[in-house]
Amino acid sequence: MSANQDLPLTGASTAAVGLVGSILLGLGALLVTVANWGAKTRRKLS
Amino acid sequence: MPEAFLTASITVSGVVLLLVVGSFGYGFLRPEATHRPRHAVRPPRYGPVRPDQVAILIACRNGAATIAETVRAARATGSHVYLVSDASTDDTVHLAASAGARVLPLSRNVGKPAALHAAYEGFELGRYYRAVAILDDDVVVAPDFVTAALAKLTDEVGIVVGHNVTWWPPERRWNPWLAKRAYSYWMYQAVIRRIQSHFNVMNCISGSNSVYRTELLDIVLPQQPPYIVDDTYWVLETHRRNLGRVVYAPRALAHLQDPTTLPDWYRQNLRWMWGTFQGIIGHRVGRQVSRFDYAYGLLMLHWVLYVAGGPLTLWLLATAGPGLLVGLLLMLAGQGVWVGIAAWRLRHPQLPLFLPVIIVADLLYRVILVHALVKAVRQPTVDRCVWDSPARIAVGAKG
Structure with a gap:
């Protein structure tokens, strides 16, 4: 047996992590999309 | 207050805008970098495993109070049961053999991972089986434990983690530490473990009741884990070496003995979390993009x-x-x-x-x-994993 299995999920911290995780994932997806857009623009120009 | 809100909004918007412009610029300047395959690192492909290709391996040190029932339950799954006694000084060897296990008695106390490795080599489990369920000496598995775990052992899976249930017998129904652990296990498995399993990001497994591919054990078992918790090391190695997915099998039921006193509860959790933090430090978690x-x-x-x-x-x-x-x-x-x-x-x-x-x-x-x-x-590393189990309760058949 190992690690953090006795760690309870308390409302506030779990919700905060979920929120931060979702925002970071969303931001990451946005940045990747924009980077692809930049690459596409470059290919169109060249 | 409105000024602070306004300042925060403008700052956040500014940072996001800068990031967006930066991303566009990155894609524009390095278009080849945006075209990397999405899943460049895929888990290995393993073959299917039949129930008769699974062995059960139990490591035990002075587990006379529980070992007979553990072996009997393991035998009820239909798998062959192997046991290594890590220099037990009680009746472990005799009881385990009487209950139907093949026993390897070690004369010197070497610690759990080294004992497991000795048995794995000694019984040639890697040669004769395709998967091994490693159990603790106080774990009582359900008769369908192996088949339920195999249902989750798909081609890309390296480790299947069983479902923990605290053994909370009627005569101990008012023990607060068993109540706490029963609740914690339930919640952890109902939420975190399911999510982690889905995304293949499980950071801790149940070393007391998990099934491993022998291809994986061939790699991780010979190593001496530098952390106080061996399975923490194994799961981190599995992720870092891309040895397969780590998944959870909610139907592979195992009853576990948990601490019944505050000092035992504290010590066990301290050891688990110490091992967890050792793993974070040793495997440089958070310092790779994955x-x-x-x-x-x-x-x-x-x-x-x-x-x-x-x-x-x-x-x-x-x-x-x-x-x-x-x-x-x-x-x-x-x-x-x-x-x-x-x-x-x-x-x-x-x-x-x-x-x-x-x-x-x-x-x-x-x-x-x-x-x-x-x-x-x-103390970010240890020389060897030592046995540190809370006091066991002698058991009869668990429901």
């Missing part, structure tokens, strides 16, 4: 908020809002909802009565996290 590191980063953020959140919540309740007493009652009610669901799911109607203990233990767990972190910083 889904696993991202998820682990979020988990660590959760720990930080959790530790800081306890005193912060008490302070907020005392200084603002409806007052400390009403606030505490509200917290109690919130936690009570979860405990109520757990009581229903676990069929332990007495569980809600332990709500105050659960909340106090929850506060104490924050101390353990900090204690374990300090311990890991001071």
Whole structure:
């Protein structure tokens, strides 16, 4: 047996992590999309 | 207040805008970098495993109180059962052999991972089997444990983690530490473990009841784990070496013996978390770009908020809002909802009565996290994993 299995999920911290995780994932997806857009623009120009 | 909100909004918007412009520029300047295959690192492909290709391996040191029942339950799965006795000085060897296990008695106490490796080599399990279920000496598995685990052992899976249920017998129904652990296991598995399994980001497995591919064991078992918890090392190696997915099998049921006193509960959690932090330090978690590191980063953020959140919540309740007493009652009610669901799911109607203990233990767990972190910083590796089990209760057949 190992690690953090006795760690309870308390409302506030779990919700905060979920929120931060979702925002970071969303931001990451946005940045990747924009980077692809930049690459596409470059290919169109060249 | 409106000024602060305005300043924060403008700052955040500015940062996001800068990032967006930067991303566009990155894609424009390095278009080839945006075209990397999405899943460049795929898990290996393993072959299917039949129930008769699974062995059960139990490591034991002085487990006479529980070993016979553990072996009997393991035999009931239909698999061959192997046991290594790590220089036991009690009747372990005789009891295990009588219950139907093939036993390898070691004359020198070498520690659990080295004992497992000795048995794995000695019985040539890697040669004769395709998967091995490694159990602790106080674990009682359900008769369909192996088949339920195999149902999850698909081509890309390296480790299947069983479902933990605290052994909470009627004669110990008022033990608060068993109540706490039963609740924690239920909640952890109902939420975190399922999510981690889905995204293949499981950071800790149940070393007491998991099934491993022999291809994986061939690689991890010969290594001497430098952490105090061996399975923490194995799961991190599995992720870092891309040895296969780590998944959870909710139907592979195993009853576990858990601590029954506060000192045992504290010591066990301290050891687990110490091993966890050793793993984070040793495997440089969070310093690589991967889904696993991202998820682990979020988990660590959760720990930080959790530790800081306890005193912060008490302070907020005392200084603002409806007052400390009403606030505490509200917290109690919130936690009570979860405990109520757990009581229903676990069929332990007495569980809600332990709500105050659960909340106090929850506060104490924050101390353990900090204690374990300090311990890991001071001692990031160990020479060998030592046996450190809480006192066992002699058992009859578990339901």
